[in-house]
Amino acid sequence: MSDKRRRRLPRNVREQEIIDAALHVFSKRGYHAAVVDEIAELAGISKPMVYLYLGSKEGLFVACIRRESQRLAATFKDAAQAGGSTPEQRLWAGLTAFFAFVAEHRDAWLVLHRQAPDQSEAISAELAQARRSIMAVVAGLVGQGITEGGRPGLGEQDADFVAHALVGAADSLTEWMERHPGQSPERMTIGLMNMMWVGMRNVLTGEVWTPPRET
C-alpha cells in the first residue's frame, strides 16, 4: 500500500477521507458529543484542515448526510428497478438491498436515522430533506404497486403511509439484526415480507412466503 509516512493528498481525496472519519465519529457519539479534533485525528490530519475544507462542524455534518443519503436512495432505487416486473419482486429486491446497505454501512444509517432532533436549522433541514428523499423513493415503489394493482380508492397518501411503516419496520429490524448476528439480508427480508406482504393473520394460520423466482 501507500507509504508509512503521511503523504500529502489532493484536496478532493482528503475531503472524502475526512467525511469517512466524520461519519464514523458522528455515528459513534452523535452530533454534539462528537469532537472535531477526534475526527481530524482519525482522518490523519490536523483540525484546521477540516475547517479549511468543510467550513465548520455543521458543514462537515451536512456533507456526511448528503453523501450517504444519496448513496442509500440510489442503492434502494436501483435494486428495486432491476428487481423484477411485479411489485412483490421489486419490494423483495429493494428491501434486501436496504438490509445489505445497512449491514455494510452501519455508520451511515445511524447518522441518517438516529440523530436527536436538536441542533441548528441548517442541520435539521438537511436531515429532514434526506429522510424525505428516501421515503419518497419507497413511496414511489409502493405507489407503483397500487397503480398496477388497479385498486381504486388508494392514493398517494396511502403510499406514503405504507412507506413510513415499511421504512420504520426495516429501521427497527436493523437493531434486531445487531442482536442476532449472522442473519443475511435475505433472511431479514423474508421475515419482513411474511409480515407485511402476506400478513400476520395468514402467517398465524400457516402460510409461508418464499422469495419469487428470478425473472
Added chain:
Amino acid sequence: MSDKRRRRLPRNVREQEIIDAALHVFSKRGYHAAVVDEIAELAGISKPMVYLYLGSKEGLFVACIRRESQRLAATFKDAAQAGGSTPEQRLWAGLTAFFAFVAEHRDAWLVLHRQAPDQSEAISAELAQARRSIMAVVAGLVGQGITEGGRPGLGEQDADFVAHALVGAADSLTEWMERHPGQSPERMTIGLMNMMWVGMRNVLTGEVWTPPRET
C-alpha cells in the same frame, strides 16, 4: 389556581415538575444540546435545585427515561390485556393505545426513541433497558398470539422479530401523523392493521380490515 408568587413546594412535587420540564427540553434539543439552566427556568426554579434533587444532568435524564418508559409500557400492556380475547383484538387495542400515548406524550416518545447513541454508559444502558422493556411487552403479546394460534415452528425469536417490526413501523408512523394532523389513533391503527395483519398483498387485491366488534 395557585398564587402568582412562586410558592415553595415539597420535594416530591418539585421533583416531578423538574422532570416534566426536563422531558420537554430534552425532547426539543436532545441530551447534549439541552442546557440545565433552561430546564431549571422552565421548572420555575434555579439550577442548584436541580442538582440537589436529581444529582446531575445524567441523573435527570435517567429519571425521565425511567418514568416515561414505565408509563408507556403500562399503557400498552393494560390496553392490550383489557382489549379482548383474540390476538387480533388485543393487537388492535394495544396499538390504538400506543398511538394515543404518542400523540399525547410526544415529548416522552421523542426522548425514548430518538436519542442519538452518544453519551455515557449509564445513559445508553438505561435507554437500552427501557426500549427492551417496551419491546418485551409487545413481544409478549405477539408470542401469546403465536401460542394460541397453535402454529408450531414459530418461537420466541420470531415474536421478537415481529415486535421489532411492529414497534418500528408504529414509531415511524408517528412522524407521518405529525404531517397529517387530525388523524385519530384509531385511524392510524386501522392503517397499520391493514398492512401488518391483513397483508399488503391482500389489501392490493381489495380486502379491507375494520376494527373487531366490542367483546
Added chain:
DNA sequence: GCGTAATCTTACTCTTCAGTAAGTCTACTT
C-alpha cells in the same frame, strides 16, 4: 414569636471545544 429544617438563590469556578491566526513544509513548474 422563635427555632430550625427544608426550600431556594446569587455568584462564582473550571473544563471542554469550536473556531482561527500565523505561519511551515513539500511537490511541482519553469
Added chain:
DNA sequence: AAGTAGACTTACTGAAGAGTAAGATTACGC
C-alpha cells in the same frame, strides 16, 4: 535551483455550560 501554490501544523482565543460554595428565605411545629 528558485519560485510558488497548495497541503499542512502549532498554539492560541473565546464562549458556553456543567457543577458548586456559601448563604438567604420561608413554612411550620411548638
